[in-house]
Amino acid sequence: MVAATSKPRAETPDVIAMSDVRFVWPGRNAFSLAVDSFALPAAKRILLIGPSGSGKSTFLSLICGIVAPQSGRIEILGTDITRLPASARDGFRAEHFGIIFQIFNLLPYGTVIDNVLLPLSFAPNRRKRATAKGSAEDEAVRLLTRLGLEPNLTRGHSAANLSVGQQQRVAAARALIGSPEVIVADEPTSALDRNRQAAFLDLLFTEVAEAGATLIMVSHDESLAPRFDQVMQLDEIATSRQGADP
Amino acid sequence: MIVLRLALQSLRNRWLTATLTVFAIAVSIMLLLGVEKVRAGARQSFADTISGTDLIVGARSGSIQLLLYAVFRIGNATNNITWPSYQDIASRPEIAWVVPLSLGDSHRGFRVLGTTPDYFTHYKYRQTHGLAFASGAPFADLFDAVVGADVAAALGYKVGDRIIVSHGLGAVAFVEHDDKPFRVSGVLEKTGTPVDRTVHVSLEAIEAIHVDWQSGGRVPGQSVSADDVRRMDLKPKAITAALIGLKSRLATFRVQRSINEYRAEPLSAILPGAALQELWGLVGTAETALKAVSAMVVATALLGMVTMILTTLNERRREMAILRSVGARPRTVLGLLMAEAGVLTATGIALGVVLLYAALLVLQPYVDATYGLHLPIEPPKPAELATLATIAIAGCLAGLLPALRAYRLSLADGMTVRT
Numbered sequence: 001m002v003a004a005t006s007k008p009r010a011e012t013p014d015v016i017a018m019s020d021v022r023f024v025w026p027g028r029n030a031f032s033l034a035v036d037s038f039a040l041p042a043a044k045r046i047l048l049i050g051p052s053g054s055g056k057s058t059f060l061s062l063i064c065g066i067v068a069p070q071s072g073r074i075e076i077l078g079t080d081i082t083r084l085p086a087s088a089r090d091g092f093r094a095e096h097f098g099i100i101f102q103i104f105n106l107l108p109y110g111t112v113i114d115n116v117l118l119p120l121s122f123a124p125n126r127r128k129r130a131t132a133k134g135s136a137e138d139e140a141v142r143l144l145t146r147l148g149l150e151p152n153l154t155r156g157h158s159a160a161n162l163s164v165g166q167q168q169r170v171a172a173a174r175a176l177i178g179s180p181e182v183i184v185a186d187e188p189t190s191a192l193d194r195n196r197q198a199a200f201l202d203l204l205f206t207e208v209a210e211a212g213a214t215l216i217m218v219s220h221d222e223s224l225a226p227r228f229d230q231v232m233q234l235d236e237i238a239t240s241r242q243g244a245d246p
Numbered sequence: 247m248i249v250l251r252l253a254l255q256s257l258r259n260r261w262l263t264a265t266l267t268v269f270a271i272a273v274s275i276m277l278l279l280g281v282e283k284v285r286a287g288a289r290q291s292f293a294d295t296i297s298g299t300d301l302i303v304g305a306r307s308g309s310i311q312l313l314l315y316a317v318f319r320i321g322n323a324t325n326n327i328t329w330p331s332y333q334d335i336a337s338r339p340e341i342a343w344v345v346p347l348s349l350g351d352s353h354r355g356f357r358v359l360g361t362t363p364d365y366f367t368h369y370k371y372r373q374t375h376g377l378a379f380a381s382g383a384p385f386a387d388l389f390d391a392v393v394g395a396d397v398a399a400a401l402g403y404k405v406g407d408r409i410i411v412s413h414g415l416g417a418v419a420f421v422e423h424d425d426k427p428f429r430v431s432g433v434l435e436k437t438g439t440p441v442d443r444t445v446h447v448s449l450e451a452i453e454a455i456h457v458d459w460q461s462g463g464r465v466p467g468q469s470v471s472a473d474d475v476r477r478m479d480l481k482p483k484a485i486t487a488a489l490i491g492l493k494s495r496l497a498t499f500r501v502q503r504s505i506n507e508y509r510a511e512p513l514s515a516i517l518p519g520a521a522l523q524e525l526w527g528l529v530g531t532a533e534t535a536l537k538a539v540s541a542m543v544v545a546t547a548l549l550g551m552v553t554m555i556l557t558t559l560n561e562r563r564r565e566m567a568i569l570r571s572v573g574a575r576p577r578t579v580l581g582l583l584m585a586e587a588g589v590l591t592a593t594g595i596a597l598g599v600v601l602l603y604a605a606l607l608v609l610q611p612y613v614d615a616t617y618g619l620h621l622p623i624e625p626p627k628p629a630e631l632a633t634l635a636t637i638a639i640a641g642c643l644a645g646l647l648p649a650l651r652a653y654r655l656s657l658a659d660g661m662t663v664r665t
Contacts, residue, residue, distance in 0.1 A: 026658070066570060067657075087575050094573020101571070104564050109259035110252050121248050122573030174572070 015214045016040040016063055021072030033058045033240045047225055048218045050234030056218050059238055064097055065089035077181055094122035098175025100185040105171035106159040115159050116140040116173045126178025143173040147203050164191045172204055179211040186218050253582050267551045271594025274547040276602045278540040285533055287621040295439040296518050298370035300498050303505055304487035306512035313521040316487040319357045319440045326484035331510050340497040343368050346485040348452045353411050356397045358445045360452030371439045381405050382432030385448050390431035396442040398433045405430055426455050438620050450480040548644045551590050555648040566656040579656050580649045587645020595634050
């Protein structure tokens with residue numbers, strides 16, 4: 001199952017196991033990425049360091065199942081998502097992933113609550129978990145409060161006039177609602193100043209730990225490294241190049 | 247459905263462009279349905295002008311021409327029917343009633359019709375409606391005239407007023423029958439037909455005003471006073487046309503054929519309905535052109551909507567990436583954009599229908615009074631509903647263009663949030 005990794009088969013499967021992955025973006029500016037072998041153990045905080053242009057977005061698109069490689073295996077929580085049809089991959093992502101972008105995380109015309117509840121429309125199991133103790137709205141408010149969003153900004157408030165820091169908290173609540181197994185954060189703190197960065201990470205770490213999820217954070221900022229269980233260099237995992245030949 | 251709600255909120259976020267798009271569609275729908283309403287109204291109005299008349303007889307000519315001058319007062323007769331021929335036809339056993347019509351004079355732009363008092367009982371419009379007097383009575387005296395509702399309204403006539411009839415048909419008369427003035431004996435109720443714009447006098451009166459005339463002018467040195475004329479023989483020499491009612495409709499074609507083959511002089515007998523059908527055949531091309539133009543206006547409005555959605559796509563790539571990241575399928579993105587096109591089209595159609603009926607309510611009395619065109623306010627016909635449904639489907643399909651582009655973009659963007 002995780003043949004490409006040197007580790008013996010554990011009770012809980014690796015969060016991610018990739019082997020012999022070859023991927024080329026379609027279109028004119030072909031960009032290719034190759035991963036020979038990569039494994040990520042569960043329930044950890046992992047920092048992936050990669051300068052811009054090192055194929056971060058492509059790597060994340062692959063593990064989230066937004067794109068499928070031309071060849072190779074990508075196992076997420078023991079499921080080879082390259083064998084799933086595209087719509088099943090979308091459903092898999094909805095159930096098992098919470099994703100935080102660098103910036104522009106929210107639909108500006110929606111309310112804060114609607115933005116947080118958005119993934120539940122595509123993930124019935126996450127909806128079940130989110131509504132185990134009450135309504136999904138209550139769970140959203142609980143998460144937002146835990147993440148330090150002012151109470152007057154939660155219910156009925158439009159997402160359009162939040163500050164960047166507030167937007168990132170709402171995005172974190174959206175990623176965490178319904179307790180998905182994997183939280184992927186793509187430079188979530190790069191738009192924040194140092195103090196806010198630290199505060200945001202503290203809250204994020206606490207909530208991720210409470211949910212028992214694995215946090216995969218991507219950044220070019222190596223100074224964050226001491227706060228993570230494991231730090232990996234993306235260019236050691238994957239080789240990327242401009243051109244159609246991976 | 248949180249996704250659908252967000253889609254609507256997204257639309258509301260762009261309310262100005264969305265509203266303008268909806269209005270463009272609404273106006274095009276209004277035009278499309280309005281053209282159809284006017285077309286149907288005009289046809290109905292023509293068809294309603296003459297009812298209960300089985301045959302119209304005139305000098306030999308095309309049936310459309312005979313119909314137009316005899317009933318609609320459009321154009322002129324090429325020739326007359328002599329009085330003996332008229333009486334010969336009127337005495338046929340199949341004929342229940344016959345009303346002679348004599349045209350050729352006018353009163354301040356309105357046509358003067360010489361006829362008999364039978365006209366007021368036998369002329370029918372809108373299936374069963376007969377002529378009714380708003381005031382006064384049919385002409386009894388030689389120099390009595392009955393005016394239609396529009397004539398009375400336009401010229402301010404009431405019973406007892408004196409009027410002068412002009413020779414010929416122009417609004418500005420050069421030769422007037424001013425030596426023989428008429429008295430208004432009655433004013434007719436509004437009918438919405440050319441009757442409203444007609445001055446009715448007796449056949450004898452038409453004869454009387456022309457007694458001292460020859461070849462369209464007064465004979466110099468020869469003047470007959472109005473009193474002298476009363477003592478003269480005023481039996482008409484000719485009439486322009488005649489309306490005929492038959493005892494049995496089964497006899498229609500037999501009578502028509504015998505009139506068409508009348509030996510004493512060349513005559514034509516036409517069925518009003520058949521002549522109208524011929525007329526529609528003639529104006530059908532123009533109607534089709536009007537329909538085509540309004541259909542193109544609808545297509546233009548839909549194109550405008552597609553353009554509007556396409557221009558917003560770039561700024562909405564963020565929206566797509568977020569939706570994809572939380573697990574939305576590309577199909578969902580496609581569906582959302584098509585739904586947006588569908589909502590815009592449906593709203594435009596609904597608004598267009600509302601605007602049309604509002605316009606009808608406001609303009610109906612004016613159009614009726616000015617053009618004699620009655621536009622009925624009635625629920626949309628099945629054919630119109632089918633047209634609207636077709637447009638709604640076309641709107642959704644037009645939405646496919648931006649939707650497919652968004653689909654491709656969202657696949658190509660992957661996890662990248664574009665700004």
